[in-house]
Amino acid sequence: MNIESGLHVFIVNYYPPCPQPEIAKGLPPHTDFTIFGHLLETGHNGLQVQHDGKWVSVNPLPNSYLIHVGDQLEILTNGKYKSVVHKVSVNNKTRRMSIGLGYLPPVETAISPAPELVSEDHPPAFRAITYAESLELKQKCQCDNKSFVDLLRI
Numbered sequence: 001m002n003i004e005s006g007l008h009v010f011i012v013n014y015y016p017p018c019p020q021p022e023i024a025k026g027l028p029p030h031t032d033f034t035i036f037g038h039l040l041e042t043g044h045n046g047l048q049v050q051h052d053g054k055w056v057s058v059n060p061l062p063n064s065y066l067i068h069v070g071d072q073l074e075i076l077t078n079g080k081y082k083s084v085v086h087k088v089s090v091n092n093k094t095r096r097m098s099i100g101l102g103y104l105p106p107v108e109t110a111i112s113p114a115p116e117l118v119s120e121d122h123p124p125a126f127r128a129i130t131y132a133e134s135l136e137l138k139q140k141c142q143c144d145n146k147s148f149v150d151l152l153r154i
Helices: 071-076 131-140 148-152
Strands: 007-015 027-030 036-041 047-051 054-057 065-069 086-088 096-104
Touching: 071 148, 131 148
Parallel strands: none
Antiparallel strands: 007 096, 027 086, 036 065, 036 096, 047 054, 047 086
16 A cells, blocks of 8 residues: 555644533544544543444543544455444533544555455455545545445445
8 A cells, every 4th residue: 555655644633621512513423544543532531433323432541542443444354344433522521632643545546455355255345446536535425424435335
């Protein structure tokens, strides 16, 4: 995947206490177009993951480091590992801060199921997509609590 030429991203999210958390969104449901999502948590609740169609709160240990599967890994493994749909909610009592890390390939890099994981019994589950195409598609996506890679299924 030409890792030497890709980008390593560093994202800091700060969520101050919100006077009306019931009408505010911290971060809407999404998946990360990375191999893995790396998240340093401050210990305050707010991160939720989708499991069996329901939102489950993640209760991290203070200053814990969470790793979740991203879209690239789901595509590369031909669906063996699933990208995590997640969101962040805010509250009216405490602030929340997270630091996210991820790898983004060069824009011309095509991402597709690894040939070693494709066979007659396990045909490709996803179409190949360049990182540039994925950015365009993700900007237009109205995924409605679904994984972005669902748009790429064959």
